[in-house]
Structures are given as C-alpha cells and as structure tokens.
Amino acid sequence: MGTFSFEHSFEIDTLQRLIAKHQGLFRHQSLFDTHYRGKPLSITAIELGHQESPCPTVLFVGGIHGVERIGAQVVLSFLDSLLNRLAWDKHLQILLKQVRLAFVPVANPVGFLQGSRSNGNHVxxxxxxPIDAEEKVTFLVGGHRISSKLPWYRGQNGMEAETQVLVDYVRELQSTSTSxxxxxxxxxxxxxxxxxxxxAHTRKPFEGMGYIYHLKQLFDRGYPHHGHYKIAPQSHYYQTHGDIWDYLAKANPSDRPFIPLTLEMGSWAWVKKNPKQIFNFSGYFNPQKPHRHHRILRRHVVLMQFLIEAAFSQTLEGISAEQYLGLQTDAQRHWSKKR
Ligand SMILES: [Zn+2]
Known part of the structure; x- marks a missing residue:
C-alpha cells in the first residue's frame, strides 16, 4: 500500500474555485501557510454571517485525514449550496444576521496532495x-509513538502545525460565541x-452530553425518517489518544455550550456494494460511482441544515440550568443502556 502523489487535489482546487467565484459573500483567511513541492499551500477558514457581538456558531470541518476525501466534499458541497442560495433565500439571509457559520473544509491539505491519512510528517x-486515553487503547489504532512509519502515529513533539491552528481557531470561535x-x-x-x-479518551460521561441528547430528541422528532445516524460517545466503540475534540472539550473554558460532533460516514457500505473498490486504496474511504456519490453528498444535508437551524433558534442557549440537570441525567441513562 504505497503513498500516492498528486500535483493536485480535487478538493483543494474546488475550494480555490469557490473562493474565486464567491469571495464577496464571505470572509476567508489562511490559518496556516506552508509549501508542498515548492508550491504555496494553506489551510483556509471561511466564515459567513454574524460577526460582532457573541452569537451562536456552527463550524464544519473536513479533511483531517487526507484519504477521507468525501468528508471534505460533504463540507464543500454544503458551503457551495449555501452560497448559491444566499442571493434569493430570505430565510438564510436572516439566519446569517444572527448566526456565524465557519468552515475549514480541508484541514490537512498536505495529506490530500500525498493521498495519505497523516500530514507531511506522517502524524x-x-x-x-496532548491528551492520553485512560485505559489501554487498541494496538496502533488508538494512537502510538512507536514509529512514524506506522499508521495512527501520534508524533513526538507536541502538536503539529495543522492541529495547533485548528485548536487555536476553535478557541477563538469559542471566545466570541454563545455556543x-x-x-x-x-x-x-x-x-x-x-x-x-x-x-474518546475515557468512558466518563461528557459534561455537554445533555445538550447532545436534547439535539438528538429534536432531530428524531423533527426528521423521523433520518434515523440512520448512530449517535454515541466515541469511547463506546474504541478509545484513542490525542483526539482534538476531546482536548478542546476538556479545556472548554466557559459554561458556554461546546458541542463537537464527529460524523463518521459508513464507507464500508460502498465497498460491500462495489467489491472492486477493495483494490483501490482510496476506495475504502470514498464512494466511487457517480450516483452513489450524489447520494452521499445529499445524505447529510438535512443534518447540517438542522444544526444551523438549531443555532439560529438559540436552542442550546435557551436551556435553563435546572432543565440541563434533567437532560444530563436522561442523557447518561440513555447512553449507559446502549452499551
Ligand atoms: Zn478520519
């Protein structure tokens, strides 16, 4: 299983085209500038909507793993859809007066150009x-410092630039958001x-679980035919070292809700339907047939739209301390039964 080398990545090119076409409609900044094979490369963040006083924020991140191209594509296609709707969709225009939407569609651009899960340093x-699992993790998969030649390598010296800039960016958003x-x-x-x-690093219940339980209930009732998501703490499946969202959630400095959700799209379904993909390394992670590709890109639109509507409605901000205690208790009961 060799590492592919590409001069171009469809997702990075798409992001650049999208910026060139719509840049009057949003703010964009580079979180990190680097070079790959002599060419400049950056990690881009795009923001739409409200920007003054603290407001609800929804952040969409893709491409932390360079081989999981579909994640970046799902984020880019939702962003593209919003930008195309903005000219006529009055509801969206009003929503963006009160909500900030942030996008980091390709968080690991070198990984995309290399066709590797890891970044340029094999991390x-x-x-x-910098966060360790409390129990023994699955060998290699949970993260290790044995060798950069093996997958799931944690790195030796602190955070990689890509990790650091994402952490810093999320903290900046936290400090200027009500949620x-x-x-x-x-x-x-x-x-x-x-x-x-x-x-992901412990079986202990997440303090923000009550908010997630609340969102889950609203989603289940509002969209009863979208129950294809299995929602649970990551530690129900496996524990890992070094999870960025765990690190940020644990350090969340305020009592403002911080709800990091990881969408793990079930790619093995594509492999099962199209066994030839097994022989194509990227086929493990990316749907190959056009009709299936469209299906994946539209499959998560309702969820993403739901999250921005929940932010617009200040759903999390509206929960009282007393209500929250009840939600947290219900959440713990719900997710302890499902073990
Ligand atoms: Zn991944």
Missing part, C-alpha cells in the same frame, strides 16, 4: 492533541453512519 492529526456546534466529517468506520461525541 495522524486526530491522534496528535459552538462543530461537525467534523470523516469516513471509514463500519457500515453505518455514526455521530460520535466526546469522550
């Missing part, structure tokens, strides 16, 4: 934050679509 960015919901799109685990939330 798995989702194992690289932050983050959706980080990945693919490659199992047959089903999973939504994982903290923690």
């Amino acid at each position: 798995d960015l989702m194992r690289n934050a 932050v919901i983050a959706l980080d799109a990945h693919s490659g685990f199992g047959l089903a679509d999973h939504i994982w939330f903290p923690y």
Whole structure:
C-alpha cells in the first residue's frame, strides 16, 4: 500500500474555485501557510454571517485525514449550496444576521496532495492533541509513538502545525460565541453512519452530553425518517489518544455550550456494494460511482441544515440550568443502556 502523489487535489482546487467565484459573500483567511513541492499551500477558514457581538456558531470541518476525501466534499458541497442560495433565500439571509457559520473544509491539505491519512510528517492529526486515553487503547489504532512509519502515529513533539491552528481557531470561535456546534466529517468506520461525541479518551460521561441528547430528541422528532445516524460517545466503540475534540472539550473554558460532533460516514457500505473498490486504496474511504456519490453528498444535508437551524433558534442557549440537570441525567441513562 504505497503513498500516492498528486500535483493536485480535487478538493483543494474546488475550494480555490469557490473562493474565486464567491469571495464577496464571505470572509476567508489562511490559518496556516506552508509549501508542498515548492508550491504555496494553506489551510483556509471561511466564515459567513454574524460577526460582532457573541452569537451562536456552527463550524464544519473536513479533511483531517487526507484519504477521507468525501468528508471534505460533504463540507464543500454544503458551503457551495449555501452560497448559491444566499442571493434569493430570505430565510438564510436572516439566519446569517444572527448566526456565524465557519468552515475549514480541508484541514490537512498536505495529506490530500500525498493521498495519505497523516500530514507531511506522517502524524495522524486526530491522534496528535496532548491528551492520553485512560485505559489501554487498541494496538496502533488508538494512537502510538512507536514509529512514524506506522499508521495512527501520534508524533513526538507536541502538536503539529495543522492541529495547533485548528485548536487555536476553535478557541477563538469559542471566545466570541454563545455556543459552538462543530461537525467534523470523516469516513471509514463500519457500515453505518455514526455521530460520535466526546469522550474518546475515557468512558466518563461528557459534561455537554445533555445538550447532545436534547439535539438528538429534536432531530428524531423533527426528521423521523433520518434515523440512520448512530449517535454515541466515541469511547463506546474504541478509545484513542490525542483526539482534538476531546482536548478542546476538556479545556472548554466557559459554561458556554461546546458541542463537537464527529460524523463518521459508513464507507464500508460502498465497498460491500462495489467489491472492486477493495483494490483501490482510496476506495475504502470514498464512494466511487457517480450516483452513489450524489447520494452521499445529499445524505447529510438535512443534518447540517438542522444544526444551523438549531443555532439560529438559540436552542442550546435557551436551556435553563435546572432543565440541563434533567437532560444530563436522561442523557447518561440513555447512553449507559446502549452499551
Ligand atoms: Zn478520519
């Protein structure tokens, strides 16, 4: 299983085209500038909507793992849809007066150009934050410091630039938001679509679980035919070292809701339907047939739209301390039964 080398990445090119076409409609900045094979490369953040006083924020992240291209594509296609609707969609215009939407569609651009899960230093960015699992993790998969030649390598010396800039950016959003919901799109685990939330490093219940339980109830009732998501703490499946969202959730400095969700799209379903993909390395992680590709890109639109509507409605901000205690208790009961 060699590492591919590409001069171009469809997702990075798409992001650049989207910026060139719509740049009057949003703010964009580079979180990090680097070079790859002599060419400049950056990690781009795009923001739409409200920007003055603290407001609800929804952050969409893709491409932390360079082989999971579909995650970046899902984020880019939602952003593209919003930008195309903005000219006529009055509801969206009003929503953006009160909500900030932030996008980091390709968080690991070197990984995209190399066709590798890891970054340019062979570090798995989702194992690289300074946080350790409390129990023994699955050999290699949970993160390790044995060798950069093996996958899921944590790195030796602190955070990689890509990890650091994402952490800093989320903290900046936290400090200027009344709530932050983050959706980080990945693919490659199992047959089903999973939504994982903290923690990945411990079985202890996440303090923000009550908010997630509340959102889950609203989603289930509002969209009863979209129950294809399995929502649970990541530690129900496996524990890992170095999870970025765990690190940020644990350090969340305020009592403002911070809700990091990891969308793990069930890519094995594509492999099952199209066994030839097994022979194509990227086929493990990316749907290959056009009709299936469209299906994946539209499959998560309702969820993403729901999250921005929940932010617009100040759903999380509206929960009283007393209500929250009840939600947290219900959440713990719900997710302890499902073990
Ligand atoms: Zn991933």
